[in-house]
Amino acid sequence: MNFSYSSKVMELQTKLTSFMEEQVYPNEKLYEQQLNEQENRWTTVPPILEELKEKAKAEGLWNLFLPESEYGAGLSNVEYAPLCEIMGRSLIGPEVFNCNAPDTGNMEVLVRYGTEEQKERWLKPLLKGEIRSCFSMTEPNVASADATNIEASIEIDGDDYIINGRKWWSSGAGDPRCKVSIFMGKTSTEVGRYEQQSMILVPLDTEGVKVERMLSVFGYDHAPHGHGEITYENVRVPKENILWGEGKGFAIAQGRLGPGRIHHCMRLIGAAERALEELCKRVQNRVAFGKPLSQQGVIREWIADSRIEIEQARLLTLKAAYMMDRVGNKEAKSEIAMIKVIAPSMALRVLDRAIQALGAAGVSEDYTLAAQWANARTLRMADGPDEVHRAQVAKLELRKYQ
Structure with a gap:
């Protein structure tokens, strides 16, 4: 195994390190100050964050996590690893470069399993940093470490699916820019244990979706991003919102x-x-x-x-x-x-x-x-x-x- 860095990676390391030192670290306190000045910490994104994102875009330090060169920097996992390490030195760092969870994982899902229509509607705005997303898998009433325990349902009804379930730790759900959730639930209980679950795209403004509360982590609320507990009650979405197919969750x-x-x-x-x-x-x-x-x-x-x-x-x-x-x-x-x-x-x-x-x-x-x-x-x-x-x-x- 050879972990030496290519000239491309070394150049990106230098640029990222300089950007972190000149732009990110000096503005960490300003980010918190601007956030705390808001009357409601969940409705406004600190302006400095958007300013930093535009600067990162201009420097070519954007979507580095995606190995597909059509969408990202075309880096392998080994090449991206040292760059991700640099971003992780600051808690606001990953988002500055559009390399933050759960959007990275959701974008990867859309790249690999999304239809052209799904990519057009959700992937492209996520790649541009115009919207954010959340991932609704974990549930409060079951041990979600075993994903086969998931009880939420996704039931076919004509040309739609009807979704019901209660999810929590849906990171990003509090963000005013969060527009879509990738929801995991069961489409069948009559098939094998690992073929019962499916994933489906749910716009957060759909009737029946309700963010019940935002959860803190050791007292940190992580606003405006946060971690939401969400109820999905008789939420109706079209069949074409399913990802890959039934049973692939x-x-x-x-x-x-x-x-x-x-x-x-x-x-x-x-x-x-x-x-x-x-x-x-x-x-x-x-x-x-x-x-x-x-x-x-x-x-x-x-x-x-x-x-x-x-x-x-x-x-x-x-x-x-x-x-x-x-x-x-x-x-x-x-x-x-x-x-x-x-x-x-x-x-x-x-x-x-x-x-x-x-x-x-x-x-x-x-x-x-x-x-x-x-x-x-x-x-x-x-x-x-x-x-x-x-x-x-x-x-x-x-x-x-x-």
């Missing part, structure tokens, strides 16, 4: 989540790198008990352990990306499962050390550490909890000896 979900897990892990590595930088800068100019913190033995252990763990996580993530490029998501499922366990836990440890080294400042909003920690902790559950991924790794390992 589980297969779409598996294809969607593979690249998404790579993206999450690389962003977490970026967050950990920034945390380690903050730690190293802080401990060299803070004195306790007569000497700089950087000379305290335990601090040096934290720094060394953090560097080791970041490098380990990055290499395993690159291996997973390499295998996805060479043999596909299905053959790379063990590596994808492993990184989804490793990366959030690694990021949590590094962030925790940085918070501890910064003391009270670490838990404040003066730094991004606390918000990044909350995000990393959530990712031990999002896209499948650690326990499910560990079970998958063990199952595949045992199979070698049967």
